[in-house]
Amino acid sequence: MTRDLHTAVSNQPGEKEDLTKELAIFQEPSEGEPGVENPLTTDGVEKVAGYVRSHAESVQTEVWTPPSVPLHDIGEASFGAAVAALETVHGPDDRVQITDTANYPWRVQSSLLITAADNSQWIGTGWFIGPHTLVTAGHVVYIKNSGVPGRDGWVKSMQVMPGRNAGFLPYGSVTSTNFRSVKGWTDSGDENYDYGAVIIPTQLGSRTGWFGFGVWPDADLLSTSGNISGYPGDKPVGTHWYDTRGISSVNAMKVYYDIDTAGGQSGSAVYRVHNEGRYAFAVHAYGGPITNSGTRITRPVYDNLMAWSA
Template structure:
């Protein structure tokens, strides 16, 4: 399966080629920049890796896609907007299977099927890259966050973000299926709604957390969405994003 980025931004020919030749998918969605420095997370039952979720999305038209999300509350998983709402495939996803701490064929915490989602009008109506974020609301009997913990998140200033070393971990489609991979580098460019970095990623990592580690505490500052040879990028947790995550956290 391909990253949900293709559901939104790729033409049918590119999608067909990417399905036939996986290497093509890494040149358009998310990118390994230079040498591939990603490191596999072997113990996905340790914090914070267990709070990072492999996603399998089923769109309204029946097509299936992959992505990444992260727990931010008892039943709330944050991800990219294009993972929950696919304009060219019927809008809101029909369902998303959420698999926290997945490690290949092993699912240490099982999985849950979600059918309740959130995003913002800037994404669902206007398809703005700057508003590419959303949330998955898990069923009440699937409060993973109470068992596994969850990430903090922060709205940092431009100057605090520029040059900050950040971490990114998720489920890339170019590695063995269902394995989690991590990498870290500095943020090289900051706008009012975007973060750009040279962290290596690949299709399947849309929605992954981009977080800082300081004094033993982890705060997500961006939601990974896409990339190019000049840099991969995230939706910045700016003030409006922070407010929406706070609202969705305890739905």
């Protein structure tokens, strides 16, 4: 494994851009190969009840055999089990299982099997932004302050499984050893910079499609519905779950929401519907006793994502 593939881009400058007006710069989302697209409701959330839609056509399926030992959320590697457990369900569990995972947009989210530098294995979630690039949390690709000899630093490898549904891999899998993050995370472990990317050696994203992403002002985010889906570790292994709710609060670099998640969903897209397309505005990364939270896509974050997807 060559370390020069694991380039941490320079730390972002101070977040001083004007967030009172929309920066109307968006990457167009893609639906990938033909299949059934999940419909949207009038308030910009996914319709998920019923699950009677068929799987997308002409996919190369694969059956996945899980490891013999249980896997834990990658967040535990950097933060410990107690902190990682804060990523939680608040009140009644509103999450709904997705079973038509071979269809758009569910196939954009990927189950990640992460092998750390010490060969320990962990789980996380990532989402495509282009043919060969997935976005995820910084702590998914770079482990900080684990306290375990030989574990910290860039992870060794990652198995990417788009649209996984337990043992069913509708688009097969691909292994990556090529990752990105920013120095605010890799050097400082600052949660405000907890985002990164996985670069795969194939064009699998051209088959799954991807999400757009954009920068919005505070008022716009506070009036929108946030959607999150991914692969929580408290549910049956490798199953895909979804929840939605309004945004609770924002600051210059974070977005807070009472959308139910669990460990294993670190790296999921927090997305909205804009002009009938799906666009991420945050990267899910943390839990809390009242709200969960993600790294906000600001202009510097946007610029990095664009560079990594090129």
